[in-house]
Amino acid sequence: MQPLCPAYILHSRPFQDDKLLLQLLMPEQGRVSAIIRKRQGKQRFALQPFQLFTVALTGRSSLKTIRTLDELAPASRFSGKFLFSALYLNELICRLWPDDMAAEQLFNHYQQSLAGLNLAQQQPTQLEPCLREFEFALLGELGLPVDWQHDAAGMALTADLQYYWQAEQGFVVWPGGWSGAALLAIGQQNWQHADSLLVAKQLSRLLLKPLLGDKPLQSRALFTTAL
Known part of the structure:
Protein backbone atom coordinates (compact mmCIF):
# COMPACT_ATOMS: atom_id res chain seq x y z
CA MET A 1 0.00 0.00 0.00
CA GLN A 2 1.33 3.41 -0.99
CA PRO A 3 2.03 5.81 1.93
CA LEU A 4 -0.14 8.89 2.32
CA CYS A 5 1.79 12.16 2.12
CA PRO A 6 0.74 15.80 2.63
CA ALA A 7 0.52 17.88 -0.53
CA TYR A 8 -0.64 21.20 -1.93
CA ILE A 9 -1.86 21.63 -5.50
CA LEU A 10 0.18 24.36 -7.16
CA HIS A 11 -1.35 24.13 -10.63
CA SER A 12 -3.78 21.98 -12.61
CA ARG A 13 -4.75 21.64 -16.25
CA PRO A 14 -6.79 19.20 -18.35
CA PHE A 15 -4.96 16.10 -19.54
CA GLN A 16 -6.52 13.84 -22.13
CA ASP A 17 -10.31 13.45 -21.90
CA ASP A 18 -10.88 12.39 -18.31
CA LYS A 19 -7.77 13.38 -16.40
CA LEU A 20 -6.03 16.39 -14.86
CA LEU A 21 -2.30 17.05 -14.74
CA LEU A 22 -1.38 18.48 -11.34
CA GLN A 23 1.74 20.15 -10.03
CA LEU A 24 2.06 19.19 -6.37
CA LEU A 25 4.25 20.47 -3.57
CA MET A 26 5.18 17.75 -1.08
CA PRO A 27 7.70 17.84 1.78
CA GLU A 28 9.83 14.82 0.91
CA GLN A 29 9.22 14.58 -2.83
CA GLY A 30 9.30 18.30 -3.58
CA ARG A 31 7.53 19.48 -6.72
CA VAL A 32 5.85 16.53 -8.42
CA SER A 33 3.88 16.18 -11.67
CA ALA A 34 0.98 13.78 -11.23
CA ILE A 35 -2.12 12.65 -13.11
CA ILE A 36 -5.53 12.17 -11.49
CA ARG A 37 -8.81 11.05 -13.01
CA LYS A 38 -11.60 13.58 -12.88
CA ARG A 39 -14.11 12.72 -10.18
CA GLN A 40 -17.77 12.24 -10.97
CA GLY A 41 -21.04 12.21 -9.04
CA LYS A 42 -20.76 11.89 -5.29
CA GLN A 43 -17.02 11.44 -5.56
CA ARG A 44 -16.56 14.78 -7.20
CA PHE A 45 -15.11 17.73 -5.29
CA ALA A 46 -13.10 20.68 -6.41
CA LEU A 47 -9.34 20.26 -6.41
CA GLN A 48 -8.61 23.56 -4.75
CA PRO A 49 -5.27 25.31 -4.61
CA PHE A 50 -4.17 26.58 -1.19
CA GLN A 51 -5.65 23.48 0.43
CA LEU A 52 -3.80 20.72 2.26
CA PHE A 53 -4.45 17.21 0.94
CA THR A 54 -3.06 13.76 1.57
CA VAL A 55 -2.08 11.82 -1.54
CA ALA A 56 -0.75 8.39 -2.46
CA LEU A 57 1.35 8.28 -5.63
CA THR A 58 2.38 5.42 -7.88
CA GLY A 59 4.66 5.22 -10.88
CA ARG A 60 8.37 4.90 -11.56
CA SER A 61 8.69 7.72 -14.08
CA SER A 62 8.80 11.45 -13.30
CA LEU A 63 5.07 11.62 -14.11
CA LYS A 64 3.21 9.99 -11.21
CA THR A 65 -0.35 8.73 -10.90
CA ILE A 66 -2.49 9.73 -7.91
CA ARG A 67 -4.18 6.66 -6.45
CA THR A 68 -5.87 8.39 -3.52
CA LEU A 69 -6.38 12.05 -2.67
CA ASP A 70 -8.23 13.31 0.40
CA GLU A 71 -8.84 16.72 1.90
CA LEU A 72 -6.89 17.24 5.11
CA ALA A 73 -7.88 20.85 5.84
CA PRO A 74 -10.22 23.48 4.36
CA ALA A 75 -8.86 25.60 1.52
CA SER A 76 -7.68 29.12 2.23
CA ARG A 77 -10.00 31.59 0.51
CA PHE A 78 -8.36 34.57 -1.13
CA SER A 79 -9.68 37.34 -3.36
Missing part, protein backbone atom coordinates in the same frame (compact mmCIF):
# COMPACT_ATOMS: atom_id res chain seq x y z
CA GLY A 80 -8.30 40.29 -5.31
CA LYS A 81 -4.63 41.08 -4.74
CA PHE A 82 -4.41 38.42 -2.03
CA LEU A 83 -5.46 35.76 -4.55
CA PHE A 84 -2.97 37.10 -7.07
CA SER A 85 -0.29 37.00 -4.37
CA ALA A 86 -1.07 33.38 -3.51
CA LEU A 87 -0.95 32.47 -7.21
CA TYR A 88 2.40 34.26 -7.37
CA LEU A 89 3.81 31.97 -4.68
CA ASN A 90 2.60 28.94 -6.61
CA GLU A 91 4.05 30.20 -9.87
CA LEU A 92 7.44 30.92 -8.32
CA ILE A 93 7.65 27.35 -7.03
CA CYS A 94 6.51 25.87 -10.36
CA ARG A 95 9.05 27.95 -12.27
CA LEU A 96 12.04 27.70 -9.96
CA TRP A 97 11.94 24.54 -7.84
CA PRO A 98 13.72 21.60 -9.52
CA ASP A 99 11.80 18.41 -10.21
CA ASP A 100 11.77 15.84 -7.42
CA MET A 101 14.06 17.77 -5.07
CA ALA A 102 13.04 17.40 -1.42
CA ALA A 103 11.31 20.49 -0.06
CA GLU A 104 10.74 20.05 3.67
CA GLN A 105 11.70 23.62 4.58
CA LEU A 106 10.07 25.12 1.49
CA PHE A 107 6.85 23.29 2.36
CA ASN A 108 6.94 24.89 5.82
CA HIS A 109 7.67 28.34 4.36
CA TYR A 110 4.76 27.91 1.94
CA GLN A 111 2.34 26.96 4.71
CA GLN A 112 3.48 29.94 6.80
CA SER A 113 3.03 32.24 3.80
CA LEU A 114 -0.54 31.05 3.19
CA ALA A 115 -1.27 31.77 6.84
CA GLY A 116 0.39 35.17 6.41
CA LEU A 117 -1.78 35.96 3.39
CA ASN A 118 -4.87 35.01 5.37
CA LEU A 119 -3.78 37.45 8.06
CA ALA A 120 -3.04 40.11 5.45
CA GLN A 121 -6.66 40.02 4.28
CA GLN A 122 -7.50 41.45 7.69
CA GLN A 123 -4.32 43.54 8.02
CA PRO A 124 -3.32 44.60 4.48
CA THR A 125 -0.01 46.12 5.60
CA GLN A 126 1.19 42.53 6.17
CA LEU A 127 0.89 41.62 2.47
CA GLU A 128 4.24 42.88 1.19
CA PRO A 129 6.26 41.59 4.17
CA CYS A 130 4.69 38.16 3.61
CA LEU A 131 5.71 38.12 -0.06
CA ARG A 132 9.24 39.39 0.56
CA GLU A 133 9.87 36.89 3.34
CA PHE A 134 8.77 34.03 1.07
CA GLU A 135 10.92 35.24 -1.82
CA PHE A 136 14.06 35.38 0.31
CA ALA A 137 13.23 32.05 1.95
CA LEU A 138 12.84 30.47 -1.50
CA LEU A 139 16.15 31.95 -2.65
CA GLY A 140 17.81 30.54 0.44
CA GLU A 141 16.37 27.08 -0.20
CA LEU A 142 17.63 27.29 -3.79
CA GLY A 143 21.15 27.83 -2.47
CA LEU A 144 21.17 31.60 -2.94
CA PRO A 145 20.85 32.97 0.60
CA VAL A 146 21.36 36.64 1.35
CA ASP A 147 23.85 37.49 4.10
CA TRP A 148 22.17 40.41 5.87
CA GLN A 149 25.08 40.88 8.26
CA HIS A 150 28.20 41.09 6.08
CA ASP A 151 29.33 42.54 2.78
CA ALA A 152 31.18 40.66 0.02
CA ALA A 153 34.51 41.30 1.76
CA GLY A 154 33.24 39.80 5.01
CA MET A 155 32.97 43.16 6.76
CA ALA A 156 29.92 43.84 8.91
CA LEU A 157 27.22 45.88 7.17
CA THR A 158 27.14 49.41 8.56
CA ALA A 159 23.92 51.36 8.91
CA ASP A 160 25.58 54.60 7.75
CA LEU A 161 27.01 53.16 4.51
CA GLN A 162 25.27 52.41 1.23
CA TYR A 163 25.45 49.17 -0.72
CA TYR A 164 24.51 47.42 -3.92
CA TRP A 165 24.36 43.72 -4.79
CA GLN A 166 27.22 42.23 -6.80
CA ALA A 167 26.22 38.96 -8.47
CA GLU A 168 27.91 35.87 -6.98
CA GLN A 169 29.61 38.04 -4.36
CA GLY A 170 27.11 39.86 -2.17
CA PHE A 171 26.78 43.43 -0.99
CA VAL A 172 29.46 45.91 -1.96
CA VAL A 173 29.82 49.48 -0.75
CA TRP A 174 28.20 51.67 -3.38
CA PRO A 175 27.56 55.39 -2.84
CA GLY A 176 23.98 56.13 -3.84
CA GLY A 177 22.93 52.52 -3.27
CA TRP A 178 20.69 50.98 -0.62
CA SER A 179 21.17 52.15 2.93
CA GLY A 180 22.87 49.72 5.27
CA ALA A 181 20.21 50.55 7.83
CA ALA A 182 17.48 49.25 5.49
CA LEU A 183 19.41 46.05 4.74
CA LEU A 184 19.97 45.37 8.43
CA ALA A 185 16.26 45.97 9.07
CA ILE A 186 15.27 43.49 6.34
CA GLY A 187 17.56 40.87 7.85
CA GLN A 188 15.73 41.33 11.16
CA GLN A 189 12.34 41.33 9.38
CA ASN A 190 11.84 44.82 10.75
CA TRP A 191 9.31 46.11 8.26
CA GLN A 192 8.71 49.29 10.24
CA HIS A 193 11.90 50.82 8.85
CA ALA A 194 10.99 53.49 6.29
CA ASP A 195 12.90 51.96 3.35
CA SER A 196 12.90 48.25 4.17
CA LEU A 197 9.94 47.22 1.98
CA LEU A 198 11.08 49.17 -1.07
CA VAL A 199 14.67 47.93 -0.82
CA ALA A 200 13.51 44.34 -0.23
CA LYS A 201 11.31 44.45 -3.34
CA GLN A 202 14.09 45.88 -5.49
CA LEU A 203 16.61 43.33 -4.23
CA SER A 204 14.31 40.32 -4.54
CA ARG A 205 13.46 41.22 -8.14
CA LEU A 206 17.14 41.65 -8.92
CA LEU A 207 17.93 38.20 -7.51
CA LEU A 208 14.94 36.44 -9.06
CA LYS A 209 15.36 37.88 -12.56
CA PRO A 210 18.23 35.63 -13.75
CA LEU A 211 16.39 32.59 -12.40
CA LEU A 212 13.09 33.46 -14.09
CA GLY A 213 14.61 34.54 -17.39
CA ASP A 214 12.68 36.58 -19.94
CA LYS A 215 9.35 34.75 -19.61
CA PRO A 216 7.02 37.07 -17.65
CA LEU A 217 5.16 35.84 -14.59
CA GLN A 218 1.46 35.41 -15.34
CA SER A 219 0.49 36.10 -11.74
CA ARG A 220 2.38 39.39 -11.75
CA ALA A 221 0.46 40.45 -14.87
CA LEU A 222 -2.81 39.94 -12.97
CA PHE A 223 -1.90 42.84 -10.66
CA THR A 224 -1.45 45.11 -13.68
CA THR A 225 -4.69 44.14 -15.43
CA ALA A 226 -6.65 44.51 -12.17
CA LEU A 227 -5.59 48.14 -11.69
Whole structure:
Protein backbone atom coordinates (compact mmCIF):
# COMPACT_ATOMS: atom_id res chain seq x y z
CA MET A 1 0.00 0.00 0.00
CA GLN A 2 1.33 3.41 -0.99
CA PRO A 3 2.03 5.81 1.93
CA LEU A 4 -0.14 8.89 2.32
CA CYS A 5 1.79 12.16 2.12
CA PRO A 6 0.74 15.80 2.63
CA ALA A 7 0.52 17.88 -0.53
CA TYR A 8 -0.64 21.20 -1.93
CA ILE A 9 -1.86 21.63 -5.50
CA LEU A 10 0.18 24.36 -7.16
CA HIS A 11 -1.35 24.13 -10.63
CA SER A 12 -3.78 21.98 -12.61
CA ARG A 13 -4.75 21.64 -16.25
CA PRO A 14 -6.79 19.20 -18.35
CA PHE A 15 -4.96 16.10 -19.54
CA GLN A 16 -6.52 13.84 -22.13
CA ASP A 17 -10.31 13.45 -21.90
CA ASP A 18 -10.88 12.39 -18.31
CA LYS A 19 -7.77 13.38 -16.40
CA LEU A 20 -6.03 16.39 -14.86
CA LEU A 21 -2.30 17.05 -14.74
CA LEU A 22 -1.38 18.48 -11.34
CA GLN A 23 1.74 20.15 -10.03
CA LEU A 24 2.06 19.19 -6.37
CA LEU A 25 4.25 20.47 -3.57
CA MET A 26 5.18 17.75 -1.08
CA PRO A 27 7.70 17.84 1.78
CA GLU A 28 9.83 14.82 0.91
CA GLN A 29 9.22 14.58 -2.83
CA GLY A 30 9.30 18.30 -3.58
CA ARG A 31 7.53 19.48 -6.72
CA VAL A 32 5.85 16.53 -8.42
CA SER A 33 3.88 16.18 -11.67
CA ALA A 34 0.98 13.78 -11.23
CA ILE A 35 -2.12 12.65 -13.11
CA ILE A 36 -5.53 12.17 -11.49
CA ARG A 37 -8.81 11.05 -13.01
CA LYS A 38 -11.60 13.58 -12.88
CA ARG A 39 -14.11 12.72 -10.18
CA GLN A 40 -17.77 12.24 -10.97
CA GLY A 41 -21.04 12.21 -9.04
CA LYS A 42 -20.76 11.89 -5.29
CA GLN A 43 -17.02 11.44 -5.56
CA ARG A 44 -16.56 14.78 -7.20
CA PHE A 45 -15.11 17.73 -5.29
CA ALA A 46 -13.10 20.68 -6.41
CA LEU A 47 -9.34 20.26 -6.41
CA GLN A 48 -8.61 23.56 -4.75
CA PRO A 49 -5.27 25.31 -4.61
CA PHE A 50 -4.17 26.58 -1.19
CA GLN A 51 -5.65 23.48 0.43
CA LEU A 52 -3.80 20.72 2.26
CA PHE A 53 -4.45 17.21 0.94
CA THR A 54 -3.06 13.76 1.57
CA VAL A 55 -2.08 11.82 -1.54
CA ALA A 56 -0.75 8.39 -2.46
CA LEU A 57 1.35 8.28 -5.63
CA THR A 58 2.38 5.42 -7.88
CA GLY A 59 4.66 5.22 -10.88
CA ARG A 60 8.37 4.90 -11.56
CA SER A 61 8.69 7.72 -14.08
CA SER A 62 8.80 11.45 -13.30
CA LEU A 63 5.07 11.62 -14.11
CA LYS A 64 3.21 9.99 -11.21
CA THR A 65 -0.35 8.73 -10.90
CA ILE A 66 -2.49 9.73 -7.91
CA ARG A 67 -4.18 6.66 -6.45
CA THR A 68 -5.87 8.39 -3.52
CA LEU A 69 -6.38 12.05 -2.67
CA ASP A 70 -8.23 13.31 0.40
CA GLU A 71 -8.84 16.72 1.90
CA LEU A 72 -6.89 17.24 5.11
CA ALA A 73 -7.88 20.85 5.84
CA PRO A 74 -10.22 23.48 4.36
CA ALA A 75 -8.86 25.60 1.52
CA SER A 76 -7.68 29.12 2.23
CA ARG A 77 -10.00 31.59 0.51
CA PHE A 78 -8.36 34.57 -1.13
CA SER A 79 -9.68 37.34 -3.36
CA GLY A 80 -8.30 40.29 -5.31
CA LYS A 81 -4.63 41.08 -4.74
CA PHE A 82 -4.41 38.42 -2.03
CA LEU A 83 -5.46 35.76 -4.55
CA PHE A 84 -2.97 37.10 -7.07
CA SER A 85 -0.29 37.00 -4.37
CA ALA A 86 -1.07 33.38 -3.51
CA LEU A 87 -0.95 32.47 -7.21
CA TYR A 88 2.40 34.26 -7.37
CA LEU A 89 3.81 31.97 -4.68
CA ASN A 90 2.60 28.94 -6.61
CA GLU A 91 4.05 30.20 -9.87
CA LEU A 92 7.44 30.92 -8.32
CA ILE A 93 7.65 27.35 -7.03
CA CYS A 94 6.51 25.87 -10.36
CA ARG A 95 9.05 27.95 -12.27
CA LEU A 96 12.04 27.70 -9.96
CA TRP A 97 11.94 24.54 -7.84
CA PRO A 98 13.72 21.60 -9.52
CA ASP A 99 11.80 18.41 -10.21
CA ASP A 100 11.77 15.84 -7.42
CA MET A 101 14.06 17.77 -5.07
CA ALA A 102 13.04 17.40 -1.42
CA ALA A 103 11.31 20.49 -0.06
CA GLU A 104 10.74 20.05 3.67
CA GLN A 105 11.70 23.62 4.58
CA LEU A 106 10.07 25.12 1.49
CA PHE A 107 6.85 23.29 2.36
CA ASN A 108 6.94 24.89 5.82
CA HIS A 109 7.67 28.34 4.36
CA TYR A 110 4.76 27.91 1.94
CA GLN A 111 2.34 26.96 4.71
CA GLN A 112 3.48 29.94 6.80
CA SER A 113 3.03 32.24 3.80
CA LEU A 114 -0.54 31.05 3.19
CA ALA A 115 -1.27 31.77 6.84
CA GLY A 116 0.39 35.17 6.41
CA LEU A 117 -1.78 35.96 3.39
CA ASN A 118 -4.87 35.01 5.37
CA LEU A 119 -3.78 37.45 8.06
CA ALA A 120 -3.04 40.11 5.45
CA GLN A 121 -6.66 40.02 4.28
CA GLN A 122 -7.50 41.45 7.69
CA GLN A 123 -4.32 43.54 8.02
CA PRO A 124 -3.32 44.60 4.48
CA THR A 125 -0.01 46.12 5.60
CA GLN A 126 1.19 42.53 6.17
CA LEU A 127 0.89 41.62 2.47
CA GLU A 128 4.24 42.88 1.19
CA PRO A 129 6.26 41.59 4.17
CA CYS A 130 4.69 38.16 3.61
CA LEU A 131 5.71 38.12 -0.06
CA ARG A 132 9.24 39.39 0.56
CA GLU A 133 9.87 36.89 3.34
CA PHE A 134 8.77 34.03 1.07
CA GLU A 135 10.92 35.24 -1.82
CA PHE A 136 14.06 35.38 0.31
CA ALA A 137 13.23 32.05 1.95
CA LEU A 138 12.84 30.47 -1.50
CA LEU A 139 16.15 31.95 -2.65
CA GLY A 140 17.81 30.54 0.44
CA GLU A 141 16.37 27.08 -0.20
CA LEU A 142 17.63 27.29 -3.79
CA GLY A 143 21.15 27.83 -2.47
CA LEU A 144 21.17 31.60 -2.94
CA PRO A 145 20.85 32.97 0.60
CA VAL A 146 21.36 36.64 1.35
CA ASP A 147 23.85 37.49 4.10
CA TRP A 148 22.17 40.41 5.87
CA GLN A 149 25.08 40.88 8.26
CA HIS A 150 28.20 41.09 6.08
CA ASP A 151 29.33 42.54 2.78
CA ALA A 152 31.18 40.66 0.02
CA ALA A 153 34.51 41.30 1.76
CA GLY A 154 33.24 39.80 5.01
CA MET A 155 32.97 43.16 6.76
CA ALA A 156 29.92 43.84 8.91
CA LEU A 157 27.22 45.88 7.17
CA THR A 158 27.14 49.41 8.56
CA ALA A 159 23.92 51.36 8.91
CA ASP A 160 25.58 54.60 7.75
CA LEU A 161 27.01 53.16 4.51
CA GLN A 162 25.27 52.41 1.23
CA TYR A 163 25.45 49.17 -0.72
CA TYR A 164 24.51 47.42 -3.92
CA TRP A 165 24.36 43.72 -4.79
CA GLN A 166 27.22 42.23 -6.80
CA ALA A 167 26.22 38.96 -8.47
CA GLU A 168 27.91 35.87 -6.98
CA GLN A 169 29.61 38.04 -4.36
CA GLY A 170 27.11 39.86 -2.17
CA PHE A 171 26.78 43.43 -0.99
CA VAL A 172 29.46 45.91 -1.96
CA VAL A 173 29.82 49.48 -0.75
CA TRP A 174 28.20 51.67 -3.38
CA PRO A 175 27.56 55.39 -2.84
CA GLY A 176 23.98 56.13 -3.84
CA GLY A 177 22.93 52.52 -3.27
CA TRP A 178 20.69 50.98 -0.62
CA SER A 179 21.17 52.15 2.93
CA GLY A 180 22.87 49.72 5.27
CA ALA A 181 20.21 50.55 7.83
CA ALA A 182 17.48 49.25 5.49
CA LEU A 183 19.41 46.05 4.74
CA LEU A 184 19.97 45.37 8.43
CA ALA A 185 16.26 45.97 9.07
CA ILE A 186 15.27 43.49 6.34
CA GLY A 187 17.56 40.87 7.85
CA GLN A 188 15.73 41.33 11.16
CA GLN A 189 12.34 41.33 9.38
CA ASN A 190 11.84 44.82 10.75
CA TRP A 191 9.31 46.11 8.26
CA GLN A 192 8.71 49.29 10.24
CA HIS A 193 11.90 50.82 8.85
CA ALA A 194 10.99 53.49 6.29
CA ASP A 195 12.90 51.96 3.35
CA SER A 196 12.90 48.25 4.17
CA LEU A 197 9.94 47.22 1.98
CA LEU A 198 11.08 49.17 -1.07
CA VAL A 199 14.67 47.93 -0.82
CA ALA A 200 13.51 44.34 -0.23
CA LYS A 201 11.31 44.45 -3.34
CA GLN A 202 14.09 45.88 -5.49
CA LEU A 203 16.61 43.33 -4.23
CA SER A 204 14.31 40.32 -4.54
CA ARG A 205 13.46 41.22 -8.14
CA LEU A 206 17.14 41.65 -8.92
CA LEU A 207 17.93 38.20 -7.51
CA LEU A 208 14.94 36.44 -9.06
CA LYS A 209 15.36 37.88 -12.56
CA PRO A 210 18.23 35.63 -13.75
CA LEU A 211 16.39 32.59 -12.40
CA LEU A 212 13.09 33.46 -14.09
CA GLY A 213 14.61 34.54 -17.39
CA ASP A 214 12.68 36.58 -19.94
CA LYS A 215 9.35 34.75 -19.61
CA PRO A 216 7.02 37.07 -17.65
CA LEU A 217 5.16 35.84 -14.59
CA GLN A 218 1.46 35.41 -15.34
CA SER A 219 0.49 36.10 -11.74
CA ARG A 220 2.38 39.39 -11.75
CA ALA A 221 0.46 40.45 -14.87
CA LEU A 222 -2.81 39.94 -12.97
CA PHE A 223 -1.90 42.84 -10.66
CA THR A 224 -1.45 45.11 -13.68
CA THR A 225 -4.69 44.14 -15.43
CA ALA A 226 -6.65 44.51 -12.17
CA LEU A 227 -5.59 48.14 -11.69
